[in-house]
Amino acid sequence: MTEVKLHGFWYSPFTLKVKWTLELKGIPYENIEEDRFNMSVQIFQYNPIYKRTPILVHDGKPLCESTIIVEYIDQIWPENPLFPIDSYERALARFWIKYADDMVSAIRLLALSSNSEEQVKAIEKIWEHLRVVEDRCFNDHEKKFFGGDTINIVDIAFGSMVKFITVLEDALEVKILEYEKFPHFHLWYNNFKNVPIIKENLPDQDKMLAFLKFSREKLLGSS
Amino acid sequence: MASSQEEVTLLGVVGSPFLHRVQIALKLKGIEYKYLEDDLNNKSDLLLKYNPVHKMIPVLVHNEKPISESLVIVEYIDDTWKQNPILPSDPYQRALARFWAQFMDDKCVVAAAKFVLKVDEKEKEKATEELYEALKFLENELKDKFFAGEEIIGFVDIAAVFIPLLQEVAQIQLFTSEKFPKLFKWSKDFYNHPVVKEIMPSKDQLFVYFKARAQSLAAKKKN
Numbered sequence: 442m443t444e445v446k447l448h449g450f451w452y453s454p455f456t457l458k459v460k461w462t463l464e465l466k467g468i469p470y471e472n473i474e475e476d477r478f479n480m481s482v483q484i485f486q487y488n489p490i491y492k493r494t495p496i497l498v499h500d501g502k503p504l505c506e507s508t509i510i511v512e513y514i515d516q517i518w519p520e521n522p523l524f525p526i527d528s529y530e531r532a533l534a535r536f537w538i539k540y541a542d543d544m545v546s547a548i549r550l551l552a553l554s555s556n557s558e559e560q561v562k563a564i565e566k567i568w569e570h571l572r573v574v575e576d577r578c579f580n581d582h583e584k585k586f587f588g589g590d591t592i593n594i595v596d597i598a599f600g601s602m603v604k605f606i607t608v609l610e611d612a613l614e615v616k617i618l619e620y621e622k623f624p625h626f627h628l629w630y631n632n633f634k635n636v637p638i639i640k641e642n643l644p645d646q647d648k649m650l651a652f653l654k655f656s657r658e659k660l661l662g663s664s
Numbered sequence: 665m666a667s668s669q670e671e672v673t674l675l676g677v678v679g680s681p682f683l684h685r686v687q688i689a690l691k692l693k694g695i696e697y698k699y700l701e702d703d704l705n706n707k708s709d710l711l712l713k714y715n716p717v718h719k720m721i722p723v724l725v726h727n728e729k730p731i732s733e734s735l736v737i738v739e740y741i742d743d744t745w746k747q748n749p750i751l752p753s754d755p756y757q758r759a760l761a762r763f764w765a766q767f768m769d770d771k772c773v774v775a776a777a778k779f780v781l782k783v784d785e786k787e788k789e790k791a792t793e794e795l796y797e798a799l800k801f802l803e804n805e806l807k808d809k810f811f812a813g814e815e816i817i818g819f820v821d822i823a824a825v826f827i828p829l830l831q832e833v834a835q836i837q838l839f840t841s842e843k844f845p846k847l848f849k850w851s852k853d854f855y856n857h858p859v860v861k862e863i864m865p866s867k868d869q870l871f872v873y874f875k876a877r878a879q880s881l882a883a884k885k886k887n
Contacts, residue, residue, distance in 0.1 A: 490767060490801055504759050506766060513759040528743035532731045539733065540717070573717055 445470035448484060449495040450477055451644055452652050454545065454601035455507040456495040461597050462511045464638050466518050478659075508538055511594060523594040534595050537578070537587070541598035544570045548602065551609055552653060555661055564617060567606065571623050574599070579625035585632055592636055600633045608649045672697035673725040675711055677704055678865050679873020681773070681826035682734035683722040687863040688822050689738045693745045704880045735765055738822060751819045752812075761812075764805060765823035771798040773826055780836060781878055799844055806846045809853055821854055828855035834870050 447463065447470050449456030463470050475481060475494050487496045487503035496503055497510045499517070504510050515524045525531045544567065551563035578587065587595035603626075606617050620627040634643060674690070674697050676683035690697055702708050702721050714723045714730035723730050724737045726744070731737050742750040752758045775798055778791035802824070805811070812818025827847070830836045832855040841848035854860055865873070 490771075499756075502756055504756075504763070506763060509759050509762045509766065512762070513755055516755040516758070528740055529726070529729055529731070531743060532736050532740040535736045535739065536731070536733055539736070577717065 444498075444500050446473055446498040447471070447495060448473045448475050448481070448487075448498070450475060452649055453494065454548075454605050455542075457601040457604065457642075457644070458507045458597050459495045459497060459510050459514075460642060461601070461639060462514050462523060462594070464642050465523065465592075465597075466514065466521050468514070468518055508535075508542060508598075511597070515594070523588075523597065525593065534587075534593070537574075537595045538598040540570070540573070541595070541602050544602045548605055548609065551613070552605075553657065553660060554613075560613065560615070564615060567617055568622070571618065571626060575623045575626045579629070586629065592633060592639070596629075596633055600630070600639065603630050604634070604643065605649075608646065608653060611646065612650050612653050671725075671727055673700060674698070675700045675702050675708075675714065675723040675725070676721045677702055677873060677876070679829075679870045680721060681829050682720075684825050684829065684863055684865075685734045685822050686722045686724060686737050686741070688817075688825065688860055689741045689750060691859045691863055692748050692750065692817070693741060694747065695741070695745060704876045705883070735769065735823060738819065742819075750822065761819045764802075764811065764820040767798075767801070768820075768823040768826075772802070772824070776826055776830060776838060779838065780830065780834075780874065781881070795838065796843075799839055799847060803844050803847050806850055810850065817854065817857055817860070821850075824854070825860070827851050828860070829864070829870065831855075833864055833867055834874075835867070 445463070445468060447456070447459060449459065449472070451474060460472075473481075475484060480492075480494075484494065484496065485492055487498070488494075488505040491505060493505075495507055495510060496505050497513070498504075499513075504513055512524060515522060525534050547563055547566035547570065551560060551567065554560040554563055584590075586592045587599070592600075603618060609615070610617050618627055618630065633639060672690070672695055674683075674686060676686070676699065678701060700708075700710065702711050704721075707719055711721065711723065712719055714725055715721075715732040718732060720732065722734055722737060723732045724740070725731075726740075731740050738750060751761055772795070775791055775795035778787065779795050808814045810817050811820035811824070827838065828851045830838050831848075831851045839847060855864065
């Protein structure tokens with residue numbers, strides 16, 4: 442009997458990526474919620490280099506870093522493949538997953554911005570990324586998702602980041618993924634978040650808002 | 665083997681560890697390719713066409729289809745040409761190899777670059793500390809002659825090519841044999857591996873690259 446455990450933070454886009462992957466493939470797992478301000482000893486044992494989640498433990502073997510974890514899951518459980526089969530398409534997918542992950546630094550900057558100048562700078566950085574995706578990734582009008590008719594790992598990678606962006610939009614009362622600026626991306630996200638398994642596993646917006654407020658207070662000493 | 669119908673072109677700048685990663689992979693697999701030298705301070709139209717997002721080398725173009733990001737390219741090469749595998753076939757070992765390669769980029773390359781292109785003593789001190797922290801993990805991880813095994817080189821070795829590039833070619837001592845005995849030996853062995861030796865640049869070429877890199881970084885800072 443195979444044992445899968447996921448150590449993560451319910452609000453992290455990286456943990457979300459792994460969760461969605463497991464859920465989409467129907468893989469049973471034990472979810473272990475970690476407290477970022479009080480992580481279990483195992484996190485430091487399993488991930489001495491980065492000391493962070495998500496961490497997947499499969500039959501006692503730990504794996505870190507969300508992109509590596511999801512590719513591993515896709516290999517071990519190949520039904521409902523989330524990575525493209527064609528090697529060129531797979532290379533493109535890896536490129537865009539990295540691009541999505543790279544958005545996190547601007548998102549983090551925005552989440553922890555303490556004045557309007559920092560805020561504007563961070564939003565502009567996020568817009569730069571969104572612009573690239575808007576211009577480059579939606580040229581095939583037949584495709585509803587990056588994966589075609591169904592979502593794939595690139596949808597998941599961008600989806601987890603955009604979810605966090607929507608939380609920041611509400612929390613800071615700013616518009617980031619504006620329809621006028623990014624019509625295709627905007628439409629894509631509306632479709633993505635309504636995919637049944639994604640919808641069922643989307644962290645609650647209010648809960649995330651409260652958590653963001655709490656984090657900002659803790660890290661900035663203010664809201 | 666690449667048949668005459670398959671066209672493989674590689675855009676690069678000699679001296680770039682990212683380029684050399686790809687060259688080692690191509691050489692290991694016996695793939696013939698056309699090499700096009702670019703200019704970091706005056707990027708070619710071809711480069712801008714094939715990598716519009718990052719405008720960086722290396723870029724591999726296979727039958728008119730471009731791929732960028734050195735580790736993505738190396739994985740693509742491994743996926744497409746099956747002889748002399750670069751990544752392990754076991755999914756868990758494969759995931760670990762990907763982890764260490766990513767670690768090279770996240771922690772080691774950045775620290776090494778700062779170390780080499782240091783601006784002042786304080787920065788150099790900090791860079792040395794960061795580099796040593798990162799290298800300690802690598803030192804512990806190295807169990808055989810190479811990261812991939814006793815006689816074969818693999819994905820992690822290839823990702824780490826910047827080490828012999830600096831230690832052996834540029835003769836910039838990143839570390840001593842006293843502090844990092846295994847890495848010290850690995851660097852020499854990897855540099856002397858027939859495939860690697862064939863593609864390594866000369867010391868002069870490497871310094872030309874450092875200069876161009878420093879210039880392009882300075883120009884970026886100004887903007």
